[in-house]
Amino acid sequence: MTRGPAFLAIAVKDATETWRDGRFRWAAGLLFLLLVAAIAGGAQHQSRIAQQHADAQAAERDAWLDKGDMNPHAAAHYGAFVFKPVQPLSAIDPGLDPFLGVFVFLEAHKQQLARHRPIEDAAPTRRLGLLTPATAALVLLPLLVVSLTFSSFAGERDQGTLRPLLALGISRWSLLLGKALGAMLPLIAVMIPAAIVAAAFVFFNRPADPDAPIGARAFGLLLVYLAHALVWTGAGLAVSARARSQAAALVVLLALWFANAFVMPPLAMAIAKAISPSPSAMQFAAAIENEKAKWPDWDTRVDRVMERFLDGEFESTMAPANVEVVALIESEAAETALYDRHFADLFSAYAGQTEIYERASIMSPTLAARMLSMALAGTDDAHDREFAAAAGRYRSQMLTTLNSELAGAGRLNTFDYVRGRDLWEKVPPFDYEVPGVAWAVSQRLASMFALAGWLAIAALAAVASMSSMKVE
Amino acid sequence: MIAFLTRHEWKLLATNEVVRIVIAVFGAALVFASLLGVARARAEDTAAIPIARSMRADAIANERGAVLVMPPAPMASLAAGQSDVYPGYLKVTARNVDALVTGDQVAHPLAVASGHFDVAFVILFLYPLLVFAISFDLTAGERDRGTLRMVLAQPVGLRDVVAGKMIARAVLLGVPVIVIPILAASSAAPPLLAAWTAAVVAYGLIWHGIALIVNARGWNAATNALVLAGIWLLFAIVGPATINLIIDLRYPMPSRVTAAVQARAATQEATVQGNRELGQFLQDHPTSSNVGREGMRQFAMLQAARDRQIAERLQAVETAFEEQLQRQQRLAAWLSVLSPTMVAQGVLLETAGTGRTRFEHFNAAAGRFQAEWKAYFEPRVLDAATLTADEVRDAPKFNYADDHSVTREVALPIAGMAIAGVILVWLGFRSYRGYEL
Numbered sequence: 001m002t003r004g005p006a007f008l009a010i011a012v013k014d015a016t017e018t019w020r021d022g023r024f025r026w027a028a029g030l031l032f033l034l035l036v037a038a039i040a041g042g043a044q045h046q047s048r049i050a051q052q053h054a055d056a057q058a059a060e061r062d063a064w065l066d067k068g069d070m071n072p073h074a075a076a077h078y079g080a081f082v083f084k085p086v087q088p089l090s091a092i093d094p095g096l097d098p099f100l101g102v103f104v105f106l107e108a109h110k111q112q113l114a115r116h117r118p119i120e121d122a123a124p125t126r127r128l129g130l131l132t133p134a135t136a137a138l139v140l141l142p143l144l145v146v147s148l149t150f151s152s153f154a155g156e157r158d159q160g161t162l163r164p165l166l167a168l169g170i171s172r173w174s175l176l177l178g179k180a181l182g183a184m185l186p187l188i189a190v191m192i193p194a195a196i197v198a199a200a201f202v203f204f205n206r207p208a209d210p211d212a213p214i215g216a217r218a219f220g221l222l223l224v225y226l227a228h229a230l231v232w233t234g235a236g237l238a239v240s241a242r243a244r245s246q247a248a249a250l251v252v253l254l255a256l257w258f259a260n261a262f263v264m265p266p267l268a269m270a271i272a273k274a275i276s277p278s279p280s281a282m283q284f285a286a287a288i289e290n291e292k293a294k295w296p297d298w299d300t301r302v303d304r305v306m307e308r309f310l311d312g313e314f315e316s317t318m319a320p321a322n323v324e325v326v327a328l329i330e331s332e333a334a335e336t337a338l339y340d341r342h343f344a345d346l347f348s349a350y351a352g353q354t355e356i357y358e359r360a361s362i363m364s365p366t367l368a369a370r371m372l373s374m375a376l377a378g379t380d381d382a383h384d385r386e387f388a389a390a391a392g393r394y395r396s397q398m399l400t401t402l403n404s405e406l407a408g409a410g411r412l413n414t415f416d417y418v419r420g421r422d423l424w425e426k427v428p429p430f431d432y433e434v435p436g437v438a439w440a441v442s443q444r445l446a447s448m449f450a451l452a453g454w455l456a457i458a459a460l461a462a463v464a465s466m467s468s469m470k471v472e
Numbered sequence: 473m474i475a476f477l478t479r480h481e482w483k484l485l486a487t488n489e490v491v492r493i494v495i496a497v498f499g500a501a502l503v504f505a506s507l508l509g510v511a512r513a514r515a516e517d518t519a520a521i522p523i524a525r526s527m528r529a530d531a532i533a534n535e536r537g538a539v540l541v542m543p544p545a546p547m548a549s550l551a552a553g554q555s556d557v558y559p560g561y562l563k564v565t566a567r568n569v570d571a572l573v574t575g576d577q578v579a580h581p582l583a584v585a586s587g588h589f590d591v592a593f594v595i596l597f598l599y600p601l602l603v604f605a606i607s608f609d610l611t612a613g614e615r616d617r618g619t620l621r622m623v624l625a626q627p628v629g630l631r632d633v634v635a636g637k638m639i640a641r642a643v644l645l646g647v648p649v650i651v652i653p654i655l656a657a658s659s660a661a662p663p664l665l666a667a668w669t670a671a672v673v674a675y676g677l678i679w680h681g682i683a684l685i686v687n688a689r690g691w692n693a694a695t696n697a698l699v700l701a702g703i704w705l706l707f708a709i710v711g712p713a714t715i716n717l718i719i720d721l722r723y724p725m726p727s728r729v730t731a732a733v734q735a736r737a738a739t740q741e742a743t744v745q746g747n748r749e750l751g752q753f754l755q756d757h758p759t760s761s762n763v764g765r766e767g768m769r770q771f772a773m774l775q776a777a778r779d780r781q782i783a784e785r786l787q788a789v790e791t792a793f794e795e796q797l798q799r800q801q802r803l804a805a806w807l808s809v810l811s812p813t814m815v816a817q818g819v820l821l822e823t824a825g826t827g828r829t830r831f832e833h834f835n836a837a838a839g840r841f842q843a844e845w846k847a848y849f850e851p852r853v854l855d856a857a858t859l860t861a862d863e864v865r866d867a868p869k870f871n872y873a874d875d876h877s878v879t880r881e882v883a884l885p886i887a888g889m890a891i892a893g894v895i896l897v898w899l900g901f902r903s904y905r906g907y908e909l
Contacts, residue, residue, distance in 0.1 A: 117584075
């Protein structure tokens, strides 16, 4: 036996045995292959989509600038497309990207939600899940952890070697430490090469914006996956110490795995939807239309502004021809406020559901890790809300630029009043800066505390199981 | 003889604690998923879009248009499927562009990503796992304890014994998996329920067949359990996820983003030109309220001419996109044959009415309705007419009728699964020929 502390000897013995086991090498090799395939696939997919979006945004800018001379309000109707930037780390965790619209069309009078969720075009079988590095790390890796830990104590007990081991004078703590290390060494042997491959792919697959700071986010992802694997290690050891036999330990751990990976997400969402319902598509559209239906029509609007004009409400420099422009700007402001309010309500309904969903991670470490993973990759609903808000702000900025030009000229429907490229250039290109890692994490504090809590619980459970462990 | 052995095995299973737990978990999951599904289907209500205040033909036909709501799918309570992805309603207008406007789908993206705990989920994932959980030890334990030899000293064949054991287990899980969904969706049309049940039976047959084959290898019970767990993981979890990755890379769907830019480029000239003509008209008739009927007719004509120009140019782009999309979807569909779970999921969704077929069927019906709507309203819009209440009342009405043609489409995959299942079961029994006691 190796000289040195007892726990090290146990760890080295367990790790060596695991390594020599053909089944482990097969499983680890397969997992590694799947990880690399997922990373390569994710990176390729990500860079293709990122390129499409960057090209489209450039083409759209050209179309906007080269659309020729027209009345500024006609330009507002011509509208602008805003394409969702693709996050570099979506190669690791695409998160909600397949379930979110890819562009927003910004135009006068009405505001739209992002359209064309990729999931609409995909075959329904896509709903069965996609192999991504994140799913490999959060779903498949725990399975490897389970296979490494379920027999740690239960196996020794089944073979009757647990009592002799303790009779050697090895304390239970160094036994636990040894078993934990023994399980983690082969795990690390899989994780480190995978992390290196992932880092290489992400690095060489940098998107249109090579300065995007992703180092901290990528490091955060690695920490989350590691923490999640450690939670499972603790759980595996604790269950193994208390289970009747190694078969029982395996069944319990597999049931926990299935519940965490597959049952909890839909269940937590069903609960969230029951507690905090969001509107149906029809309800959402009808609420907006119902409010609009109560508004005065265009001619009445113009008449009312004319009355105010005749009452001397406006500056004396304003000409009667300006009345329609004032009516337009006022109705545009009312429309923007209306849509902003309804969109904010919808997004806060989403946020309410997310909050309940996140709280369910008290029941499931995998849920907490998944939320954090999406947040760090920049593909969760908080990031989507930020993008939608930026698109809304850009729309109102664009309309203000165009409308204020009309107000200055005082001519709305006089189509001999046309403007050209010089005005279109005053509308800056859409430039969206993704919030930093600190913001991303601050949106998911609940998940972070939950994962940290699970880490502590798993460690405590493993330690506690030592004192109550049955030797035979 | 097999009936006798089955009854005997049934009694044995009934006293087995593990089997009791498995059945309880399975039954509870099915009932819970059914209850969730019924609640979900009930929540799908509709809100009415307000009526137009103006009786101008344009306001009725185009601004308000006709809102077509897809009625809840016949068995949506069993499989939520794509009901949270495809647009729940369409707005029809009498125009040439934006003739069919798809409504937004506003389900929370996180909810869509999380999927549903529905009956289909329980059948696709839990059912095969539990099939394996109660049949990983068909004969290995008895053989190792030596009791199998004693049983075979009686005038019974090994394969009859195995058949009895397998049938008892198949019935044990088969009864709840067939009965509970039928109860949960009792209002659905019989052909659909029959197709659903056939799919479930065929899917079960495949997994029972796999269990038989593994059992016949002669390993001990622990090895059987490990191998079966691996097969389940591979076929039900890793397989579909990997196939989906391959589909994404090998047959990517055409980009909506690129298509939007192409549509923009194709229609730019017609849009700008059309708008200029409309603008010229408005300048000649400075106040919109008193252009007169003739003026409004001219305006409507100009608008229709612009729309036609745009629609013509848009068509080539849209047709190319749709063709590309359908080709990719066909190619992708072939790959999913590799996983029984993917095939079964496709069949269950289509049968439940929450897959692509019913959505396309609805879209086609909406397209035909649009032609009627346009034929009725377009002349009136071009005439700048103000409609009478009777005219509005007599406008075409949309009545969507579900047909059960989907049962024909799922027949082939169901037959495929059934054949695969029968072959696997047959292979399993055949390999028992060389079983060493």
